[in-house]
Structures are given as structure tokens and as C-alpha cells.
Amino acid sequence: MANGWGPDGGVQDQIDATVTDAVSAARSRLPSGEGTIECEVCGEEIPLKRRQAIPGVRTCVACQGERDKRPAFSGINRRGNKDSQLR
Ligand SMILES: [Zn+2]
Numbered sequence: 001m002a003n004g005w006g007p008d009g010g011v012q013d014q015i016d017a018t019v020t021d022a023v024s025a026a027r028s029r030l031p032s033g034e035g036t037i038e039c040e041v042c043g044e045e046i047p048l049k050r051r052q053a054i055p056g057v058r059t060c061v062a063c064q065g066e067r068d069k070r071p072a073f074s075g076i077n078r079r080g081n082k083d084s085q086l087r
Pocket of ligand 1: 039041043059061063064
């Protein structure tokens with residue numbers, strides 16, 4: 001991991017990590033099972049319209065927004081590491 005551009009194994013590891021990130025990000029955005037009336041993150045009531053629009057939703061708009069930011073943030077981190085290695 002320390003040498004991002006070392007042997008093939010290192011590159012494959014990075015690709016695998018990216019795919020895993022994408023899958024888990026898609027899963028976290030896709031509600032499964034029954035939704036909740038209150039946001040499971042902050043406990044605020046989820047607006048009825050949101051619950052009707054997204055069956056199985058468990059988070060309010062604000063908390064879902066925070067969740068959606070995380071995968072992108074880790075992507076930026078990875079790019080930043082690569083960049084610093086090239087210098
Ligand atoms: Zn919330």
C-alpha cells in the first residue's frame with residue numbers, strides 16, 4: 001500500500017478497493033427492508049413525502065446528504081495520496 005505504483009498486486013488492490021467502495025456506497029444509498037419514521041442517525045422525524053418517495057428510507061435529507069458525501073471524500077483522499085507520491 002505504501003508504494004501505490006509498485007507491483008501489479010498493488011494496482012489490483014486499488015481497483016478492488018474502488019469497486020468495493022462503489023458497491024457499498026450504492027448499497028448505503030439503496031434502502032432495504034422497512035423504513036423508519038424517525039431518522040436512524042439524528043432521530044428527527046422523516047417527512048412523510050420523503051418516506052413515500054423512497055420506500056424503506058431511514059434517514060432524513062440532511063443525514064442522507066452526509067452519507068452521500070463520504071464515498072466522494074475518500075475518493076479525494078486517495079487521489080491526494082497518489083499525488084503526493086508522484087512528487
Ligand atoms: Zn437525520
